[in-house]
Amino acid sequence: MVKTKKRSKKVILAALLLILSIWCICVICLSSDKHAEKYDLYPTEKYTIRQVNTACRTIETFFYKHFKGCILLELRYNAEIEAKYSIDAAEYKEEGKDIIVILSTFKTNAIAEKINLVPNFTYSNWIWTLEKTPFGWKIIDCGCL
Numbered sequence: 001m002v003k004t005k006k007r008s009k010k011v012i013l014a015a016l017l018l019i020l021s022i023w024c025i026c027v028i029c030l031s032s033d034k035h036a037e038k039y040d041l042y043p044t045e046k047y048t049i050r051q052v053n054t055a056c057r058t059i060e061t062f063f064y065k066h067f068k069g070c071i072l073l074e075l076r077y078n079a080e081i082e083a084k085y086s087i088d089a090a091e092y093k094e095e096g097k098d099i100i101v102i103l104s105t106f107k108t109n110a111i112a113e114k115i116n117l118v119p120n121f122t123y124s125n126w127i128w129t130l131e132k133t134p135f136g137w138k139i140i141d142c143g144c145l
Contacts, residue, residue, distance in 0.1 A: 034064040036104070037071070042078040047100060051132075052077050055100050058137040059128050069109040073122070076103045089129060092140065098132035099140075 041056065043049040056075045063072050077100070085101035092099045104126045112119045129141040 035060055036073065036075045038074040040074060040076040040078070044079045044082050046082060052100070055102060055130050055137045058130060058139060059102060059104065062139050063106070067106070067115065069111050071107045072104060073107060074105040085127065092129065092131065100130050100132070102128045102130065104128060
């Protein structure tokens, strides 16, 4: 009788550990956000590093939702990029929008053609134009020159 109780407790404990392990694996797999492999981000006079990072999270969320199978290699933002692309963003600024431009590099796969991209190709200097809203950043344009 005593051995049966000990055995029952061990079986219950083993089952609980198995369930807990499966739950942890599911949580980790389902909640792991995809990120760029490399970041080259610097604060500027206009945006803090925290604001830039938040804009990058917006890009990453959009990218992995709409660019299926592609790999985001790098996100870049600094004073030079801000100065260079502020002219391109002037049309948005005239409308009173608070704009940030972030560059990226990403790789496509064989099915990229389905989303009108060149398959198995690396895109460099892909431009992301985001507007700052009361609710965070919003992508208003993206693409290559």
